[in-house]
Amino acid sequence: MSAARTVTVGAPPSWWSMTWDRTRVELKEFLRSREQMIFIFFFPMIFLAMFGAIFNTDDLYGTGVSFGQYFVAGMIASGMLNTGFQSLAISISIDRAEDVLKRIHATPLPPTAYFVGKILQVLIVSVVQVALLLLMGVVMFGVELPSDAQHWITFAWVFLLGLATSTVWGIATSSLLRNGKAASAILTPVVLVLQFTSGVFFVFTELPTWLQHFAEVFPLKWLAQGMRAVFLPEQFEAAEASGSWQLPMVAVMLTVWLVAGLVISMKTFRWLRLEDR
Amino acid sequence: MTDAAIEVSGLVKSYGGVRAVDELDLTIKRGEIFALLGPNGAGKSTTVEILEGFRGRDGGDVSVLGIDPVMATRSWRERVGVMLQSTSPRSFLTAREALDHAGRLYSAPRDVDEMLEAVGLTQKAEDKPQELSGGQRRRLDVALALIGRPELVFLDEPTTGFDPEARRQFWTLVESIAADGTTVVLTTHYLDEADHLADRIGIISAGRLVALDTPEGLRRRASGARVSWREGTTTHAEHTETPTAFLRGLLARHDGEIERLEVTHPSLEDVYLDLIGVQHESASPVAAPAKGQEERA
Numbered sequence: 001m002s003a004a005r006t007v008t009v010g011a012p013p014s015w016w017s018m019t020w021d022r023t024r025v026e027l028k029e030f031l032r033s034r035e036q037m038i039f040i041f042f043f044p045m046i047f048l049a050m051f052g053a054i055f056n057t058d059d060l061y062g063t064g065v066s067f068g069q070y071f072v073a074g075m076i077a078s079g080m081l082n083t084g085f086q087s088l089a090i091s092i093s094i095d096r097a098e099d100v101l102k103r104i105h106a107t108p109l110p111p112t113a114y115f116v117g118k119i120l121q122v123l124i125v126s127v128v129q130v131a132l133l134l135l136m137g138v139v140m141f142g143v144e145l146p147s148d149a150q151h152w153i154t155f156a157w158v159f160l161l162g163l164a165t166s167t168v169w170g171i172a173t174s175s176l177l178r179n180g181k182a183a184s185a186i187l188t189p190v191v192l193v194l195q196f197t198s199g200v201f202f203v204f205t206e207l208p209t210w211l212q213h214f215a216e217v218f219p220l221k222w223l224a225q226g227m228r229a230v231f232l233p234e235q236f237e238a239a240e241a242s243g244s245w246q247l248p249m250v251a252v253m254l255t256v257w258l259v260a261g262l263v264i265s266m267k268t269f270r271w272l273r274l275e276d277r
Numbered sequence: 278m279t280d281a282a283i284e285v286s287g288l289v290k291s292y293g294g295v296r297a298v299d300e301l302d303l304t305i306k307r308g309e310i311f312a313l314l315g316p317n318g319a320g321k322s323t324t325v326e327i328l329e330g331f332r333g334r335d336g337g338d339v340s341v342l343g344i345d346p347v348m349a350t351r352s353w354r355e356r357v358g359v360m361l362q363s364t365s366p367r368s369f370l371t372a373r374e375a376l377d378h379a380g381r382l383y384s385a386p387r388d389v390d391e392m393l394e395a396v397g398l399t400q401k402a403e404d405k406p407q408e409l410s411g412g413q414r415r416r417l418d419v420a421l422a423l424i425g426r427p428e429l430v431f432l433d434e435p436t437t438g439f440d441p442e443a444r445r446q447f448w449t450l451v452e453s454i455a456a457d458g459t460t461v462v463l464t465t466h467y468l469d470e471a472d473h474l475a476d477r478i479g480i481i482s483a484g485r486l487v488a489l490d491t492p493e494g495l496r497r498r499a500s501g502a503r504v505s506w507r508e509g510t511t512t513h514a515e516h517t518e519t520p521t522a523f524l525r526g527l528l529a530r531h532d533g534e535i536e537r538l539e540v541t542h543p544s545l546e547d548v549y550l551d552l553i554g555v556q557h558e559s560a561s562p563v564a565a566p567a568k569g570q571e572e573r574a
Binding site for chain 1: 331366368
Protein backbone atom coordinates (compact mmCIF):
# COMPACT_ATOMS: atom_id res chain seq x y z
CA MET A 1 0.00 0.00 0.00
CA SER A 2 1.81 3.10 -1.13
CA ALA A 3 1.26 6.38 0.63
CA ALA A 4 0.34 7.98 -2.66
CA ARG A 5 -3.23 9.18 -2.61
CA THR A 6 -3.62 9.09 -6.36
CA VAL A 7 -6.91 7.32 -6.47
CA THR A 8 -8.41 6.51 -9.82
CA VAL A 9 -12.04 6.92 -8.97
CA GLY A 10 -13.94 4.51 -11.15
CA ALA A 11 -17.66 4.20 -11.42
CA PRO A 12 -19.19 1.87 -8.86
CA PRO A 13 -19.38 -1.66 -10.27
CA SER A 14 -22.71 -2.43 -11.91
CA TRP A 15 -25.32 -4.60 -10.24
CA TRP A 16 -24.94 -7.21 -12.92
CA SER A 17 -21.13 -7.42 -12.66
CA MET A 18 -21.37 -7.86 -8.88
CA THR A 19 -24.07 -10.51 -9.27
CA TRP A 20 -22.07 -12.44 -11.82
CA ASP A 21 -18.96 -12.18 -9.66
CA ARG A 22 -20.96 -13.52 -6.74
CA THR A 23 -22.25 -16.40 -8.90
CA ARG A 24 -18.69 -17.33 -9.82
CA VAL A 25 -17.66 -17.31 -6.16
CA GLU A 26 -20.63 -19.50 -5.22
CA LEU A 27 -19.81 -21.93 -8.04
CA LYS A 28 -16.16 -22.12 -6.96
CA GLU A 29 -17.15 -22.79 -3.34
CA PHE A 30 -19.59 -25.50 -4.47
CA LEU A 31 -17.26 -27.24 -6.93
CA ARG A 32 -14.36 -27.26 -4.47
CA SER A 33 -16.40 -28.64 -1.57
CA ARG A 34 -16.13 -32.40 -1.38
CA GLU A 35 -19.28 -32.61 0.78
CA GLN A 36 -21.37 -30.62 -1.71
CA MET A 37 -20.06 -32.55 -4.70
CA ILE A 38 -20.68 -35.98 -3.17
CA PHE A 39 -23.82 -35.49 -1.09
CA ILE A 40 -25.57 -32.93 -3.29
CA PHE A 41 -24.28 -33.23 -6.83
CA PHE A 42 -23.43 -36.90 -7.31
CA PHE A 43 -25.85 -38.39 -4.78
CA PRO A 44 -28.80 -38.78 -7.18
CA MET A 45 -26.51 -40.38 -9.78
CA ILE A 46 -25.08 -42.82 -7.23
CA PHE A 47 -28.63 -43.75 -6.18
CA LEU A 48 -29.80 -44.05 -9.76
CA ALA A 49 -26.98 -46.48 -10.60
CA MET A 50 -27.53 -48.46 -7.39
CA PHE A 51 -31.33 -48.69 -7.33
CA GLY A 52 -31.53 -49.18 -11.07
CA ALA A 53 -29.26 -52.20 -10.71
CA ILE A 54 -31.07 -53.63 -7.66
CA PHE A 55 -34.67 -53.30 -8.81
CA ASN A 56 -34.62 -54.42 -12.38
CA THR A 57 -38.34 -54.85 -12.98
CA ASP A 58 -38.73 -54.53 -16.73
CA ASP A 59 -42.42 -53.96 -17.02
CA LEU A 60 -44.41 -51.96 -14.46
CA TYR A 61 -48.14 -52.85 -14.65
CA GLY A 62 -47.89 -53.97 -18.24
CA THR A 63 -47.00 -50.42 -19.40
CA GLY A 64 -43.64 -51.45 -20.80
CA VAL A 65 -41.92 -48.98 -18.44
CA SER A 66 -38.99 -50.38 -16.46
CA PHE A 67 -38.32 -49.43 -12.86
CA GLY A 68 -35.08 -47.80 -14.04
CA GLN A 69 -37.02 -45.41 -16.28
CA TYR A 70 -39.47 -44.62 -13.49
CA PHE A 71 -36.54 -44.02 -11.20
CA VAL A 72 -34.83 -41.53 -13.56
CA ALA A 73 -37.79 -39.14 -13.31
CA GLY A 74 -37.82 -39.47 -9.52
CA MET A 75 -34.08 -38.89 -9.24
CA ILE A 76 -34.29 -35.72 -11.35
CA ALA A 77 -36.93 -34.35 -8.96
CA SER A 78 -34.92 -35.52 -5.97
CA GLY A 79 -31.72 -33.96 -7.32
CA MET A 80 -33.52 -30.62 -7.57
CA LEU A 81 -34.49 -30.98 -3.91
CA ASN A 82 -30.84 -31.68 -3.05
CA THR A 83 -29.35 -28.82 -5.05
CA GLY A 84 -31.88 -26.17 -4.08
CA PHE A 85 -33.37 -27.00 -0.72
CA GLN A 86 -30.86 -29.20 1.07
CA SER A 87 -27.67 -27.56 -0.17
CA LEU A 88 -28.82 -23.97 0.45
CA ALA A 89 -30.40 -24.68 3.83
CA ILE A 90 -27.16 -26.23 5.09
CA SER A 91 -24.68 -23.84 3.46
CA ILE A 92 -26.52 -20.63 4.39
CA SER A 93 -27.00 -21.79 8.01
CA ILE A 94 -23.28 -22.46 8.29
CA ASP A 95 -22.45 -19.15 6.59
CA ARG A 96 -24.60 -17.36 9.13
CA ALA A 97 -23.11 -19.25 12.10
CA GLU A 98 -19.58 -18.48 10.91
CA ASP A 99 -20.22 -14.78 10.23
CA VAL A 100 -19.79 -15.16 6.46
CA LEU A 101 -23.14 -13.42 5.94
CA LYS A 102 -22.13 -10.68 8.39
CA ARG A 103 -18.94 -10.08 6.37
CA ILE A 104 -20.95 -9.87 3.14
CA HIS A 105 -23.38 -7.49 4.82
CA ALA A 106 -20.46 -5.18 5.69
CA THR A 107 -19.55 -4.77 1.99
CA PRO A 108 -21.37 -2.70 -0.66
CA LEU A 109 -22.80 -5.88 -2.23
CA PRO A 110 -26.56 -5.31 -2.69
CA PRO A 111 -28.65 -8.04 -0.99
CA THR A 112 -30.41 -8.78 -4.29
CA ALA A 113 -27.03 -9.48 -5.93
CA TYR A 114 -26.27 -11.96 -3.16
CA PHE A 115 -29.56 -13.83 -3.62
CA VAL A 116 -29.48 -13.81 -7.42
CA GLY A 117 -25.90 -15.13 -7.23
CA LYS A 118 -27.11 -18.04 -5.08
CA ILE A 119 -30.05 -18.71 -7.42
CA LEU A 120 -27.84 -18.69 -10.53
CA GLN A 121 -25.41 -21.09 -8.86
CA VAL A 122 -28.30 -23.47 -8.04
CA LEU A 123 -29.65 -23.14 -11.58
CA ILE A 124 -26.32 -23.87 -13.26
CA VAL A 125 -25.53 -26.84 -11.00
CA SER A 126 -29.03 -28.21 -11.42
CA VAL A 127 -29.02 -27.98 -15.23
CA VAL A 128 -25.78 -29.96 -15.36
CA GLN A 129 -27.07 -32.45 -12.80
CA VAL A 130 -30.33 -33.05 -14.67
CA ALA A 131 -28.46 -33.40 -17.97
CA LEU A 132 -26.18 -36.06 -16.48
CA LEU A 133 -29.12 -37.94 -14.93
CA LEU A 134 -30.89 -37.93 -18.30
CA LEU A 135 -27.76 -39.15 -20.02
CA MET A 136 -27.57 -42.05 -17.53
CA GLY A 137 -31.27 -42.69 -18.08
CA VAL A 138 -30.84 -42.90 -21.85
CA VAL A 139 -27.66 -44.98 -21.78
CA MET A 140 -28.43 -47.33 -18.86
CA PHE A 141 -32.20 -47.59 -18.73
CA GLY A 142 -33.39 -46.92 -22.25
CA VAL A 143 -35.26 -43.71 -21.41
CA GLU A 144 -36.51 -42.09 -24.60
CA LEU A 145 -36.18 -38.31 -24.64
CA PRO A 146 -39.33 -36.59 -25.87
CA SER A 147 -39.10 -35.38 -29.43
CA ASP A 148 -41.99 -32.88 -29.45
CA ALA A 149 -42.01 -29.30 -28.19
CA GLN A 150 -45.03 -29.91 -25.95
CA HIS A 151 -43.11 -32.22 -23.61
CA TRP A 152 -40.10 -29.92 -23.45
CA ILE A 153 -42.32 -26.96 -22.60
CA THR A 154 -43.80 -29.03 -19.77
CA PHE A 155 -40.24 -29.90 -18.69
CA ALA A 156 -39.22 -26.22 -18.73
CA TRP A 157 -41.99 -25.01 -16.46
CA VAL A 158 -41.91 -27.99 -14.10
CA PHE A 159 -38.12 -27.65 -13.80
CA LEU A 160 -38.10 -23.87 -13.24
CA LEU A 161 -41.09 -23.84 -10.89
CA GLY A 162 -39.80 -26.84 -8.96
CA LEU A 163 -36.28 -25.43 -8.66
CA ALA A 164 -37.58 -22.03 -7.57
CA THR A 165 -39.70 -23.69 -4.86
CA SER A 166 -36.77 -25.79 -3.75
CA THR A 167 -34.48 -22.73 -3.63
CA VAL A 168 -36.79 -20.45 -1.64
CA TRP A 169 -37.39 -23.24 0.88
CA GLY A 170 -33.64 -23.71 1.20
CA ILE A 171 -33.26 -20.01 2.04
CA ALA A 172 -36.30 -20.04 4.35
CA THR A 173 -35.12 -23.15 6.20
CA SER A 174 -31.65 -21.72 6.73
CA SER A 175 -33.22 -18.98 8.88
CA LEU A 176 -35.43 -21.41 10.78
CA LEU A 177 -32.49 -23.61 11.76
CA ARG A 178 -30.82 -22.02 14.74
CA ASN A 179 -27.71 -24.12 14.73
CA GLY A 180 -25.72 -24.21 11.50
CA LYS A 181 -23.72 -27.25 12.57
CA ALA A 182 -26.88 -29.31 13.17
CA ALA A 183 -28.43 -28.34 9.81
CA SER A 184 -27.18 -31.39 7.96
CA ALA A 185 -28.29 -33.82 10.69
CA ILE A 186 -31.77 -32.28 10.84
CA LEU A 187 -32.35 -32.02 7.08
CA THR A 188 -31.12 -35.40 5.89
CA PRO A 189 -33.99 -37.37 7.51
CA VAL A 190 -36.53 -34.80 6.28
CA VAL A 191 -35.32 -35.22 2.71
CA LEU A 192 -35.23 -39.02 3.08
CA VAL A 193 -38.82 -39.21 4.37
CA LEU A 194 -39.99 -37.06 1.45
CA GLN A 195 -38.09 -39.21 -1.02
CA PHE A 196 -39.51 -42.46 0.39
CA THR A 197 -43.11 -41.21 0.42
CA SER A 198 -43.16 -39.16 -2.79
CA GLY A 199 -42.63 -41.93 -5.31
CA VAL A 200 -38.91 -41.41 -5.74
CA PHE A 201 -37.47 -44.66 -4.35
CA PHE A 202 -40.67 -46.68 -4.73
CA VAL A 203 -43.46 -46.60 -7.24
CA PHE A 204 -45.96 -44.17 -5.71
CA THR A 205 -49.02 -46.40 -6.12
CA GLU A 206 -47.34 -49.18 -4.11
CA LEU A 207 -47.39 -47.04 -0.97
CA PRO A 208 -50.24 -47.37 1.54
CA THR A 209 -52.99 -44.85 0.76
CA TRP A 210 -52.43 -42.86 3.96
CA LEU A 211 -48.76 -42.39 3.04
CA GLN A 212 -49.81 -41.25 -0.43
CA HIS A 213 -52.08 -38.65 1.16
CA PHE A 214 -49.24 -37.54 3.44
CA ALA A 215 -46.93 -37.06 0.45
CA GLU A 216 -49.59 -35.17 -1.53
CA VAL A 217 -49.23 -32.27 0.91
CA PHE A 218 -45.57 -31.77 -0.03
CA PRO A 219 -44.12 -30.53 -3.32
CA LEU A 220 -41.72 -33.39 -4.08
CA LYS A 221 -44.55 -35.77 -5.00
CA TRP A 222 -45.85 -33.26 -7.56
CA LEU A 223 -42.41 -32.47 -8.91
CA ALA A 224 -41.65 -36.18 -9.47
CA GLN A 225 -45.05 -36.67 -11.10
CA GLY A 226 -44.42 -33.71 -13.42
CA MET A 227 -41.09 -35.22 -14.45
CA ARG A 228 -42.75 -38.57 -15.14
CA ALA A 229 -45.22 -36.75 -17.41
CA VAL A 230 -42.24 -35.55 -19.44
CA PHE A 231 -40.00 -38.60 -19.52
CA LEU A 232 -42.30 -41.65 -19.34
CA PRO A 233 -44.33 -42.90 -22.29
CA GLU A 234 -48.01 -41.97 -22.49
CA GLN A 235 -49.26 -45.45 -21.64
CA PHE A 236 -47.89 -45.01 -18.09
CA GLU A 237 -50.33 -42.17 -17.36
CA ALA A 238 -53.10 -44.70 -16.64
CA ALA A 239 -50.89 -46.31 -13.98
CA GLU A 240 -50.66 -43.07 -11.95
CA ALA A 241 -52.61 -42.97 -8.70
CA SER A 242 -55.36 -40.81 -10.19
CA GLY A 243 -55.02 -42.22 -13.69
CA SER A 244 -53.67 -38.86 -14.87
CA TRP A 245 -50.44 -36.81 -14.78
CA GLN A 246 -52.52 -34.03 -13.14
CA LEU A 247 -50.32 -31.28 -14.61
CA PRO A 248 -52.64 -28.41 -13.53
CA MET A 249 -52.46 -29.72 -9.96
CA VAL A 250 -48.64 -29.95 -10.25
CA ALA A 251 -48.61 -26.27 -11.21
CA VAL A 252 -50.96 -25.29 -8.39
CA MET A 253 -49.14 -27.19 -5.63
CA LEU A 254 -45.69 -26.03 -6.69
CA THR A 255 -46.89 -22.42 -6.93
CA VAL A 256 -48.51 -22.51 -3.48
CA TRP A 257 -45.29 -23.86 -1.97
CA LEU A 258 -43.23 -21.31 -3.93
CA VAL A 259 -45.26 -18.37 -2.64
CA ALA A 260 -45.26 -19.68 0.95
CA GLY A 261 -41.50 -20.25 0.83
CA LEU A 262 -40.91 -16.82 -0.67
CA VAL A 263 -42.91 -15.10 2.06
CA ILE A 264 -41.21 -17.04 4.87
CA SER A 265 -37.71 -16.50 3.47
CA MET A 266 -38.29 -12.76 3.03
CA LYS A 267 -39.75 -12.38 6.51
CA THR A 268 -37.17 -14.46 8.36
CA PHE A 269 -33.88 -13.90 6.53
CA ARG A 270 -31.14 -12.38 8.68
CA TRP A 271 -27.50 -11.59 8.01
CA LEU A 272 -26.50 -11.97 11.63
CA ARG A 273 -26.70 -14.77 14.15
CA LEU A 274 -29.76 -14.64 16.35
CA GLU A 275 -27.76 -13.62 19.43
CA ASP A 276 -26.08 -10.79 17.47
CA ARG A 277 -28.81 -8.26 17.91
CA MET B 278 -18.05 19.09 6.18
CA THR B 279 -17.22 18.54 9.80
CA ASP B 280 -13.87 17.17 10.91
CA ALA B 281 -15.57 14.46 12.94
CA ALA B 282 -15.69 10.97 11.44
CA ILE B 283 -17.95 9.69 14.19
CA GLU B 284 -20.28 11.54 16.54
CA VAL B 285 -22.19 9.72 19.25
CA SER B 286 -24.36 11.28 21.91
CA GLY B 287 -26.50 9.66 24.57
CA LEU B 288 -26.16 6.21 23.03
CA VAL B 289 -28.23 3.58 24.85
CA LYS B 290 -28.50 -0.14 24.12
CA SER B 291 -30.21 -2.56 26.50
CA TYR B 292 -30.43 -6.32 26.58
CA GLY B 293 -33.28 -7.69 28.66
CA GLY B 294 -33.54 -4.52 30.71
CA VAL B 295 -29.80 -4.33 31.36
CA ARG B 296 -28.01 -1.38 29.81
CA ALA B 297 -24.99 -2.65 27.88
CA VAL B 298 -24.33 0.88 26.62
CA ASP B 299 -25.49 3.60 28.96
CA GLU B 300 -25.68 7.21 27.72
CA LEU B 301 -22.38 7.07 25.86
CA ASP B 302 -20.96 10.25 24.27
CA LEU B 303 -18.04 10.13 21.88
CA THR B 304 -16.46 12.07 19.02
CA ILE B 305 -13.79 10.56 16.79
CA LYS B 306 -11.88 12.91 14.49
CA ARG B 307 -11.09 12.26 10.87
CA GLY B 308 -7.63 10.80 10.35
CA GLU B 309 -6.98 9.77 13.92
CA ILE B 310 -6.30 6.34 15.35
CA PHE B 311 -8.79 5.95 18.13
CA ALA B 312 -8.63 3.05 20.58
CA LEU B 313 -11.63 1.93 22.54
CA LEU B 314 -10.41 0.08 25.58
CA GLY B 315 -12.32 -1.82 28.19
CA PRO B 316 -12.80 -5.18 29.87
CA ASN B 317 -14.94 -7.91 28.33
CA GLY B 318 -18.60 -7.10 28.65
CA ALA B 319 -18.00 -3.37 29.12
CA GLY B 320 -19.96 -2.58 25.98
CA LYS B 321 -17.14 -1.79 23.55
CA SER B 322 -18.06 -4.43 20.98
CA THR B 323 -21.75 -3.51 21.20
CA THR B 324 -20.82 0.14 20.63
CA VAL B 325 -18.62 -0.69 17.66
CA GLU B 326 -21.26 -2.95 16.11
CA ILE B 327 -23.79 -0.14 16.38
CA LEU B 328 -21.32 2.18 14.62
CA GLU B 329 -20.74 -0.48 11.93
CA GLY B 330 -24.48 -0.64 11.23
CA PHE B 331 -24.94 -4.23 12.43
CA ARG B 332 -26.99 -3.52 15.52
CA GLY B 333 -29.85 -1.21 16.30
CA ARG B 334 -29.95 0.98 19.38
CA ASP B 335 -32.48 1.99 22.00
CA GLY B 336 -31.61 5.66 22.21
CA GLY B 337 -29.22 8.46 21.34
CA ASP B 338 -27.83 9.98 18.15
CA VAL B 339 -25.17 8.35 16.03
CA SER B 340 -23.49 9.75 12.95
CA VAL B 341 -20.74 7.86 11.11
CA LEU B 342 -19.26 9.70 8.10
CA GLY B 343 -22.35 11.88 8.22
CA ILE B 344 -24.87 9.05 8.08
CA ASP B 345 -26.87 7.19 10.71
CA PRO B 346 -25.49 3.64 10.36
CA VAL B 347 -28.99 2.17 10.82
CA MET B 348 -29.67 3.67 7.38
CA ALA B 349 -26.47 2.28 5.87
CA THR B 350 -26.49 2.74 2.10
CA ARG B 351 -24.34 1.11 -0.49
CA SER B 352 -22.24 4.24 -0.96
CA TRP B 353 -21.70 4.43 2.80
CA ARG B 354 -20.57 0.78 2.84
CA GLU B 355 -18.03 1.73 0.17
CA ARG B 356 -16.41 4.21 2.58
CA VAL B 357 -16.36 2.00 5.68
CA GLY B 358 -14.10 -1.04 6.17
CA VAL B 359 -14.96 -3.58 8.82
CA MET B 360 -12.74 -6.20 10.41
CA LEU B 361 -14.91 -8.41 12.61
CA GLN B 362 -13.87 -9.83 15.95
CA SER B 363 -14.26 -13.37 14.64
CA THR B 364 -11.54 -14.76 12.41
CA SER B 365 -12.34 -15.56 8.78
CA PRO B 366 -13.86 -19.03 8.58
CA ARG B 367 -12.98 -21.97 6.36
CA SER B 368 -13.39 -21.17 2.72
CA PHE B 369 -12.56 -22.78 -0.58
CA LEU B 370 -11.24 -19.49 -1.92
CA THR B 371 -7.54 -18.67 -1.70
CA ALA B 372 -6.40 -15.42 -0.08
CA ARG B 373 -5.87 -13.90 -3.52
CA GLU B 374 -9.27 -15.00 -4.82
CA ALA B 375 -11.02 -13.65 -1.72
CA LEU B 376 -9.29 -10.26 -2.12
CA ASP B 377 -9.92 -10.22 -5.87
CA HIS B 378 -13.61 -10.83 -5.35
CA ALA B 379 -13.94 -8.34 -2.48
CA GLY B 380 -12.10 -5.65 -4.47
CA ARG B 381 -14.54 -5.93 -7.35
CA LEU B 382 -17.33 -4.65 -5.10
CA TYR B 383 -15.73 -1.19 -4.82
CA SER B 384 -15.24 1.77 -7.15
CA ALA B 385 -11.56 2.30 -6.47
CA PRO B 386 -10.12 -0.80 -4.83
CA ARG B 387 -6.50 -1.17 -3.80
CA ASP B 388 -4.26 -3.37 -5.90
CA VAL B 389 -4.51 -6.99 -4.73
CA ASP B 390 -0.76 -7.63 -4.96
CA GLU B 391 0.07 -4.45 -3.06
CA MET B 392 -2.48 -5.40 -0.42
CA LEU B 393 -1.04 -8.91 -0.04
CA GLU B 394 2.42 -7.36 0.25
CA ALA B 395 1.26 -4.85 2.87
CA VAL B 396 -0.12 -7.57 5.14
CA GLY B 397 2.81 -9.90 4.48
CA LEU B 398 0.82 -12.61 2.73
CA THR B 399 2.52 -12.56 -0.67
CA GLN B 400 4.01 -16.01 -0.04
CA LYS B 401 0.62 -17.29 1.15
CA ALA B 402 -1.51 -15.78 -1.63
CA GLU B 403 -2.54 -19.16 -3.03
CA ASP B 404 -3.44 -20.63 0.38
CA LYS B 405 -6.95 -21.02 1.75
CA PRO B 406 -7.82 -19.67 5.23
CA GLN B 407 -7.63 -23.11 6.86
CA GLU B 408 -4.04 -23.43 5.60
CA LEU B 409 -3.02 -20.17 7.28
CA SER B 410 -2.01 -19.63 10.90
CA GLY B 411 -4.30 -17.66 13.21
CA GLY B 412 -2.17 -14.53 12.82
CA GLN B 413 -2.09 -14.86 9.03
CA ARG B 414 -5.86 -15.25 8.93
CA ARG B 415 -6.24 -12.05 10.95
CA ARG B 416 -3.96 -10.28 8.48
CA LEU B 417 -6.14 -11.53 5.65
CA ASP B 418 -9.12 -10.09 7.55
CA VAL B 419 -7.39 -6.68 7.69
CA ALA B 420 -6.62 -6.88 4.00
CA LEU B 421 -10.28 -7.64 3.26
CA ALA B 422 -11.34 -4.66 5.39
CA LEU B 423 -8.94 -2.34 3.52
CA ILE B 424 -9.21 -3.55 -0.09
CA GLY B 425 -12.01 -1.08 -0.88
CA ARG B 426 -9.85 1.90 0.19
CA PRO B 427 -12.18 2.94 3.03
CA GLU B 428 -12.09 6.37 4.68
CA LEU B 429 -12.82 4.75 8.02
CA VAL B 430 -11.88 1.29 9.18
CA PHE B 431 -13.02 -0.60 12.27
CA LEU B 432 -10.62 -3.14 13.71
CA ASP B 433 -12.32 -5.21 16.41
CA GLU B 434 -9.76 -6.85 18.71
CA PRO B 435 -7.42 -7.38 15.79
CA THR B 436 -4.40 -8.92 17.54
CA THR B 437 -5.99 -11.36 19.98
CA GLY B 438 -3.88 -14.51 19.91
CA PHE B 439 -0.87 -12.92 18.18
CA ASP B 440 2.69 -13.58 19.27
CA PRO B 441 4.71 -10.45 20.14
CA GLU B 442 6.45 -10.29 16.76
CA ALA B 443 3.23 -10.63 14.79
CA ARG B 444 1.72 -7.90 16.95
CA ARG B 445 4.65 -5.54 16.15
CA GLN B 446 4.22 -6.19 12.42
CA PHE B 447 0.51 -5.57 12.73
CA TRP B 448 1.11 -2.24 14.46
CA THR B 449 3.38 -1.14 11.61
CA LEU B 450 0.60 -2.01 9.19
CA VAL B 451 -1.99 0.01 11.12
CA GLU B 452 0.39 2.98 11.24
CA SER B 453 0.80 2.87 7.47
CA ILE B 454 -2.99 2.81 7.01
CA ALA B 455 -3.30 5.88 9.20
CA ALA B 456 -0.45 7.56 7.29
CA ASP B 457 -2.65 7.18 4.21
CA GLY B 458 -5.25 9.34 5.93
CA THR B 459 -7.62 6.56 6.95
CA THR B 460 -9.47 6.99 10.24
CA VAL B 461 -8.88 3.91 12.37
CA VAL B 462 -11.18 2.81 15.20
CA LEU B 463 -9.61 0.02 17.16
CA THR B 464 -11.01 -1.98 20.05
CA THR B 465 -8.56 -3.89 22.17
CA HIS B 466 -7.98 -5.13 25.65
CA TYR B 467 -4.24 -4.77 25.30
CA LEU B 468 -3.05 -1.58 26.95
CA ASP B 469 0.32 -1.61 25.25
CA GLU B 470 -1.43 -1.79 21.89
CA ALA B 471 -3.60 1.24 22.59
CA ASP B 472 -0.61 3.06 24.09
CA HIS B 473 1.56 2.36 21.06
CA LEU B 474 -0.96 3.05 18.30
CA ALA B 475 -3.65 5.41 19.44
CA ASP B 476 -3.79 9.19 19.12
CA ARG B 477 -6.54 9.07 21.72
CA ILE B 478 -7.88 6.37 24.00
CA GLY B 479 -11.45 6.04 25.20
CA ILE B 480 -11.91 3.80 28.21
CA ILE B 481 -15.29 2.20 28.52
CA SER B 482 -16.62 0.53 31.63
CA ALA B 483 -20.13 -0.69 32.38
CA GLY B 484 -21.41 0.92 29.18
CA ARG B 485 -20.03 4.37 29.93
CA LEU B 486 -17.01 6.27 28.77
CA VAL B 487 -14.97 6.77 31.95
CA ALA B 488 -11.99 8.46 30.31
CA LEU B 489 -11.09 10.03 26.99
CA ASP B 490 -7.53 11.22 26.60
CA THR B 491 -4.22 10.83 24.82
CA PRO B 492 -1.98 8.03 26.12
CA GLU B 493 0.26 10.76 27.60
CA GLY B 494 -2.68 12.46 29.27
CA LEU B 495 -3.82 9.18 30.79
CA ARG B 496 -0.35 8.50 32.12
CA ARG B 497 -0.21 11.95 33.70
CA ARG B 498 -3.27 11.09 35.74
CA ALA B 499 -1.16 8.77 37.77
CA SER B 500 0.19 10.82 40.58
CA GLY B 501 2.58 9.98 43.35
CA ALA B 502 4.58 6.86 43.81
CA ARG B 503 4.62 3.73 45.84
CA VAL B 504 7.47 3.01 48.22
CA SER B 505 7.78 -0.51 49.57
CA TRP B 506 10.30 -2.26 51.75
CA ARG B 507 10.66 -5.17 54.09
CA GLU B 508 11.18 -5.24 57.84
CA GLY B 509 11.67 -8.66 59.31
CA THR B 510 8.83 -10.70 57.89
CA THR B 511 6.41 -7.90 57.01
CA THR B 512 6.32 -5.95 53.77
CA HIS B 513 5.47 -2.30 54.10
CA ALA B 514 4.10 -0.16 51.34
CA GLU B 515 3.31 3.51 51.29
CA HIS B 516 1.61 5.61 48.67
CA THR B 517 2.97 9.10 48.62
CA GLU B 518 2.85 12.27 46.56
CA THR B 519 6.36 13.14 47.73
CA PRO B 520 8.45 10.00 47.44
CA THR B 521 11.77 11.80 47.91
CA ALA B 522 10.75 13.34 51.22
CA PHE B 523 9.28 10.05 52.34
CA LEU B 524 12.50 8.24 51.47
CA ARG B 525 14.59 10.76 53.47
CA GLY B 526 12.48 9.98 56.49
CA LEU B 527 12.69 6.28 55.91
CA LEU B 528 16.48 6.36 55.52
CA ALA B 529 16.81 8.43 58.67
CA ARG B 530 14.99 5.78 60.68
CA HIS B 531 17.15 2.89 59.41
CA ASP B 532 20.90 2.95 59.57
CA GLY B 533 21.58 -0.42 57.89
CA GLU B 534 20.52 -1.89 54.52
CA ILE B 535 16.80 -1.67 53.94
CA GLU B 536 15.59 -4.95 52.54
CA ARG B 537 13.74 -4.95 49.17
CA LEU B 538 13.45 -1.17 48.96
CA GLU B 539 11.46 -0.13 45.89
CA VAL B 540 10.04 3.12 44.50
CA THR B 541 7.54 2.56 41.69
CA HIS B 542 5.46 5.00 39.69
CA PRO B 543 2.01 3.92 38.62
CA SER B 544 1.91 2.58 35.06
CA LEU B 545 -0.74 3.23 32.43
CA GLU B 546 -2.10 -0.14 33.49
CA ASP B 547 -2.61 1.10 37.05
CA VAL B 548 -4.49 4.12 35.75
CA TYR B 549 -6.60 1.89 33.52
CA LEU B 550 -7.43 -0.63 36.22
CA ASP B 551 -8.32 2.14 38.57
CA LEU B 552 -10.60 3.72 35.96
CA ILE B 553 -12.50 0.54 35.28
CA GLY B 554 -12.86 0.02 39.01
CA VAL B 555 -10.64 -2.98 39.50
CA GLN B 556 -8.78 -3.20 42.78
CA HIS B 557 -5.20 -3.64 41.66
CA GLU B 558 -3.26 -6.17 43.74
CA SER B 559 0.02 -4.35 44.09
CA ALA B 560 -1.78 -1.19 45.13
CA SER B 561 -4.01 -2.89 47.64
CA PRO B 562 -2.29 -2.15 50.94
CA VAL B 563 -2.39 1.55 50.28
CA ALA B 564 -5.07 3.87 49.06
CA ALA B 565 -5.51 4.01 45.30
CA PRO B 566 -4.73 7.35 43.61
CA ALA B 567 -7.17 9.99 44.63
CA LYS B 568 -10.64 9.60 43.21
CA GLY B 569 -12.20 12.41 41.33
CA GLN B 570 -9.51 12.46 38.66
CA GLU B 571 -11.20 9.88 36.58
CA GLU B 572 -13.95 12.12 35.33
CA ARG B 573 -14.15 12.85 31.67
CA ALA B 574 -11.30 14.93 30.33
